[in-house]
Amino acid sequence: MILKEAIEKEFKNLSKGQRKAAKYLLDNPKEFAVKSAGEIGKRIGVSETTVIRFCYSIQLSGYSELQKMVREQLLKANSTLGQYLSSKVELAEKPEFLSSVMEKDCLHIRETIQNISQDDFDVLVKRLIKTKKVYVTGLRSSFAAASWLSFTLGVVRGNAKLIRPDTDDLLLTISEMDEEATFIAISFDRYMKDTIKMAELAKKQGAYIIGITDSAIAPIKDHADLLFQIHSSEKSTIDAAPALFSFLNAVIAGVSIQDCDRFQTRKEQYEKLESEHFFIQPGGKMV
Structure with missing residues (x-):
């Protein structure tokens, strides 16, 4: 037990x-x-x-x-880094290290599927479609996922902002939130106080709070209108990344499919840009 x-x-x-x-x-x-x-x-x-x-x-x-x-x-629990190393030492004893690590990632994704309610997922997608503006935050190990999610939501639906306490005016940003805004907080152990406090303040402003975390009783639970448990807190937060990004990809896919008219409009806007000024093709040369 x-x-x-x-x-x-x-x-x-x-x-x-x-x-x-x-x-x-x-x-x-x-x-x-x-x-x-x-x-x-x-x-x-x-x-x-x-x-x-x-x-x-x-x-x-x-x-x-x-x-x-x-x-x-x-009291004897290892740090998440200790847990991570221990789990990889076990896999290193097997002949195919690459496939063993990636198979373990697949297992974590399957475990996450069991943790996610399809009804809650549908509510999340509908909320992201109808909301006026989306704010996303995540610090330390959660920052990369928060950055990817805010960027990708900005591509497929627009009006998505990544909140960074180190560069943003948090009071001004939170004061702009209301009942038409959605705040997504990605918070994994060890839980950062800034993330929890931002969620608390955003909720007081009337924003709808979505928590993405590793435990059904993580601190973000107290402020979340909708909570998603992606990964067990018994495992290393480093190992949470594949399951977390797979879940976020499913969210983006859901928004894209269920709001296909807006997605098509965004796609056409991108195609009108003179992208050769920004991108280079494989094997191409810079102009």
Whole structure:
């Protein structure tokens, strides 16, 4: 039994107090390892009984078993880089390293398919078609995906902006959002505070928030109108990239197909450009 996966699986069925215990556990595993259920309850503002019932709710026999699992799994957990290296060392022992790594990527994509609701995906595509403007953000390991998504949405539908805290005036940008805007936050462990704060402020402005993350109880969940779990937080965030980009590609494909008139208009606009001033053909020479 993997503790994080058990919590994610049962989270939606937990009471409000039990959810507080679950979140505090994931954020502060050392506290659970050394403190009693009563002490934890006082710290988060719930009863000792609530903490113990939380243990039962995730199929544990009691608080002692929870403490044992916390010490074995959460306190000894490797960094994502450690997880990444360990998984690749195992594959290196096989004869075809290239195919082994890419087959593993395929497996992660198939796992992600199981995590995604087709109904939620349809809601996402329809929202991106009807919304007036799309804002996208993602930092550190999420930046490349956020950049690609904002660029590609700009190509197929227009009015898509990548938000970068290091160069953008965030207060001005967020103040321009309203109920006709959609904010997409890509947030993977380790979760950046700037991403979560931007989502919180955008929601207060009335924007529709879409969270793309690695856990059903990631911090972005508290502000998202629609949440997509792409990859298990038990695995390295580096390994999340293939599944993440495959999902984003499906989003772009959905927008293109379901809003084909606008896509055709955008295509014609591009074809009218004198592209030879910007691009060079394979084997060609610069003018």
